[in-house]
Each structure stands twice: as structure tokens, then as C-alpha cells.
Amino acid sequence: MSQVNKYNYITKECLFCNSTDDASHPVLYKKNFNDEDLNAHVFSARRTTEHFHYEMVKCSKTGLIFSRRILDDASLNELYKESLVTFGEQTEYIKNDYWLPIASLAKNGGNKKALDIGCSNGFFLEVLKDNGYGGVFGCEPSTEAKEIARADVREGIHTGFYGPGLYPENFFDLITCFQTLDHLSDPLGMLKNMYFNTKPGGNAYLIMHNTKALQAKIFGEKSPIIDVEHIYLFNKENLPELCKKAGFKVVSVFDLKNAYPFSYWIRMAPLPFKKLWVTIFKALGIYNKLFGIKAGNMGIILEK
Numbered sequence: 001m002s003q004v005n006k007y008n009y010i011t012k013e014c015l016f017c018n019s020t021d022d023a024s025h026p027v028l029y030k031k032n033f034n035d036e037d038l039n040a041h042v043f044s045a046r047r048t049t050e051h052f053h054y055e056m057v058k059c060s061k062t063g064l065i066f067s068r069r070i071l072d073d074a075s076l077n078e079l080y081k082e083s084l085v086t087f088g089e090q091t092e093y094i095k096n097d098y099w100l101p102i103a104s105l106a107k108n109g110g111n112k113k114a115l116d117i118g119c120s121n122g123f124f125l126e127v128l129k130d131n132g133y134g135g136v137f138g139c140e141p142s143t144e145a146k147e148i149a150r151a152d153v154r155e156g157i158h159t160g161f162y163g164p165g166l167y168p169e170n171f172f173d174l175i176t177c178f179q180t181l182d183h184l185s186d187p188l189g190m191l192k193n194m195y196f197n198t199k200p201g202g203n204a205y206l207i208m209h210n211t212k213a214l215q216a217k218i219f220g221e222k223s224p225i226i227d228v229e230h231i232y233l234f235n236k237e238n239l240p241e242l243c244k245k246a247g248f249k250v251v252s253v254f255d256l257k258n259a260y261p262f263s264y265w266i267r268m269a270p271l272p273f274k275k276l277w278v279t280i281f282k283a284l285g286i287y288n289k290l291f292g293i294k295a296g297n298m299g300i301i302l303e304k
């Protein structure tokens with residue numbers, strides 16, 4: 001690739017090894033785009049995937065898969081700010097799937113305070129509010145998100161990135177972070193911030209892709225998780241280790257079950273002949289029927 005770079009790039013290191021020598025971090029997939037291919041649409045959640053990705057390497061000790069040379073923070077910030085909240089229609093299905101694993105931990109909502117990092121249109125703030133949380137807060141860089149959030153959760157949304165100085169120490173009973181950790185260039189830094197903002201005895205709850213899930217194994221480079229948006233990708237063994245580095249105790253790690261209509265699965269899957277599949281599922285009368293599977297997402301519940 002000889003094109004002039006439009007963006008600045010920085011080099012990322014393995015989160016676990018002190019050295020990031022090439023021998024123990026061999027190239028898994030080669031970079032497959034030029035800077036001209038990038039725009040805010042590519043960085044919008046749950047769009048139909050283009051499968052652009054950086055050069056990705058894999059740590060032979062921990063299985064951590066990561067992008068070695070990535071856009072610097074300033075470039076990423078610009079792209080995320082202009083990104084659109086494109087998954088409004090799906091949030092209704094996600095709400096219940098995401099709430100179930102913490103329902104028992106969080107049932108005494110009362111005057112409790114919660115924060116959702118990368119809160120998008122505030123769909124999970126609605127869940128928390130509806131389950132009795134008195135104070136619900138969210139962080140979301142996309143400027144569109146706050147405008148479309150439900151009125152009673154809108155005020156708590158900070159338009160911008162989550163980081164130090166935003167909230168006090170020992171402040172939240174629960175901090176959630178969905179499909180965000182693997183987008184960050186400093187995931188350990190964010191976990192440490194989360195730990196700082198969580199009350200002693202309080203919980204953190206994260207959901208993200210699992211590189212050892214069947215879907216990721218079957219589709220390999222064509223898997224939707226091999227994507228320019230993802231910088232560090234985890235599995236059920238190395239994710240808890242990173243959370244412990246931030247100070248948390250690990251309560252549980254689990255595969256998340258997601259229920260979506262078939263229309264969604266068809267759109268997201270790297271399938272040939274999509275129109276044909278749509279026709280078949282419509283003919284069967286199940287195109288809009290919900291179908292729940294463990295689709296490659298994992299959850300982790302932590303305690304301070």
C-alpha cells in the first residue's frame with residue numbers, strides 16, 4: 001500500500017506481555033483498507049459490515065487479538081463523533097437480554113445510581129430507570145444519541161467520551177459498558193476509571209465479543225468482529241485477567257444469549273445470496289420472528 005496516509009497512526013502493544021515481540025505476536029490478518037475508505041459510517045454501530053480491518057496480531061500466550069497500528073485518538077474521536085446511532089430498531093430486543101444477567105444483583109434499585117458507558121440512545125438507561133434506579137447517567141460520543149434518547153433519561157447523558165474527572169470516586173452502585181471495551185485504545189485505563197467510580201461492594205457489568213466463540217471461529221477473517229472499529233478483542237480467559245489488573249473481583253463470566261428477528265441475523269451474517277434468504281424467510285412467515293442464540297457475545301460481572 002503506497003497511498004499517502006490521511007490520518008496519523010500509533011502502535012499498540014499487548015496488554016499482557018511486557019514485550020510485544022513479533023515472534024510471540026504473529027500477524028493473524030493483514031490490513032485491508034486505505035485511509036480514503038474510512039468515514040463516520042464505518043464507525044457507526046451495527047451497520048451492515050464492510051469488513052475493513054487493520055493488521056491484526058495474536059498473542060500466542062494469552063490469545064489476545066489486537067490491531068497493531070491504529071488511528072490516533074484525535075482521528076478516532078472525529079470519526080466517532082460523526083457516527084450515527086444506527087441500531088435503534090434492535091435496542092428493544094437487546095434490553096431484556098442485557099438486563100437478565102444482572103436482574104438478581106440489581107433488584108433493590110431504590111436510590112441507587114448507575115452509569116452506562118457508550119450508552120448510545122440511552123436504551124439501557126431506560127431499563128435501569130424502569131427497574132428503580134434513582135440516578136441514571138450515560139456517556140456517548142455520538143451527538144445524535146442524546147437527541148433521540150427518552151426524555152426522562154436524556155439529562156443524565158454526557159455527550160463525549162468517558163474518562164477521569166467526570167464523576168466522583170466511589171459514586172456508582174453499578175457501571176455498565178456494552179460493546180465498547182473492544183473499541184478502546186486503552187481498555188485497561190477505562191477499567192481502572194470504572195473501578196475508581198464504583199462504590200465499594202458495587203458492580204461493573206460488561207458485554208463484548210468473544211474471540212473464542214463458535215461464530216468467530218467459523219467465519220475467521222470474515223467474522224463481523226474482525227473490524228476496523230475493534231482494537232483489542234478478548235476471550236473468556238484473558239478478559240477476567242485484565243479486569244483483575246484494574247482491581248476488580250470477578251463474579252461471573254458467561255455467554256450471552258441474544259434474541260433478534262431473523263431479518264437481523266440475515267443482515268449481519270456473512271452470507272451469500274442475501275436476497276434469496278430474505279425471500280425464503282418471508283415465504284415461511286418467520287422473517288420477523290425472534291430467534292435467540294448465543295451469538296458470540298460474552299458478559300462479565302465484577303465487584304469492587
Ligand SMILES: [Zn+2]
Pocket residue numbers: 014015016017024025059060061062064
Ligand atoms: Zn502478548
